[in-house]
Amino acid sequence: MGNMNMGGRGGMGGSRNRAVDGQDEYYNLVLTFNKAVFGVVKEIEVTRLESCDTCNGSGAKPRTKATKCNTCGGQGQVVSSARTPLGVFQQVMTCNTCGGAGETFVPCNICSGDGRVRKTKRISLKVPSGVDSGSRLRFRSEGNVGRRGGSPGDLFVMIEVIPDPVLKRDDTNILYTCKILYVDAILGTTIKVPTVDGMMDLKIPGGTQPNTTLVMAKKGVPVLNKSNM
Numbered sequence: 001m002g003n004m005n006m007g008g009r010g011g012m013g014g015s016r017n018r019a020v021d022g023q024d025e026y027y028n029l030v031l032t033f034n035k036a037v038f039g040v041v042k043e044i045e046v047t048r049l050e051s052c053d054t055c056n057g058s059g060a061k062p063r064t065k066a067t068k069c070n071t072c073g074g075q076g077q078v079v080s081s082a083r084t085p086l087g088v089f090q091q092v093m094t095c096n097t098c099g100g101a102g103e104t105f106v107p108c109n110i111c112s113g114d115g116r117v118r119k120t121k122r123i124s125l126k127v128p129s130g131v132d133s134g135s136r137l138r139f140r141s142e143g144n145v146g147r148r149g150g151s152p153g154d155l156f157v158m159i160e161v162i163p164d165p166v167l168k169r170d171d172t173n174i175l176y177t178c179k180i181l182y183v184d185a186i187l188g189t190t191i192k193v194p195t196v197d198g199m200m201d202l203k204i205p206g207g208t209q210p211n212t213t214l215v216m217a218k219k220g221v222p223v224l225n226k227s228n229m
Helices: 033-038 182-187
Strands: 025-031 040-051 077-084 087-094 116-127 136-139 155-161 168-170 173-175 189-195 198-204
Touching: 025 033, 025 040, 025 116, 033 155, 040 155, 116 136, 116 155, 182 189
Parallel strands: 025 155
Antiparallel strands: 040 116, 077 087, 136 155, 168 173, 189 198
């Protein structure tokens, strides 16, 4: 049987100087009940990979030149052959010496050749109204920077909401349970109830039965805009 090539579609040299996109970053953000309902602008600090200022992201020591990789001959890939009862199998793999770049260089003393360093940055996040525990917000291009011109990753903010001791949330509705006197249920009355906007009057109509649900319009949670999730 003839040779069986198990390489990728690009063939030899397909990954030479290939750009590598940056990975995403994740951040856990804890919010109070009211801030989750109304939305908030939060300043957070994230540690992520950014381009090395010393080598301008090249990974090479300043004032040095890259040379062709001796292992792959500048192709960025090598061929591994194995003889089996079915024939000779050939597999194209990324060169371990140059990492697929096709070049070798003296690494930068600051980033050790990666072209990126970890930095802490303050980011202003606009959290939309209506988020809840488990919500995931996506902020594009705020993740780790890529290598060799690759696109930066995204920042995903995972939301956790501290429960309110009195008000309970059910999707976009807010629930509050109260007890009233028997005579007030028969004759009707007006009571003060807590809402996200503060204490408000609630009219109890006469003849109200136990476990009755009364609705206060537009006092729930805004519908979340999911364009950035």
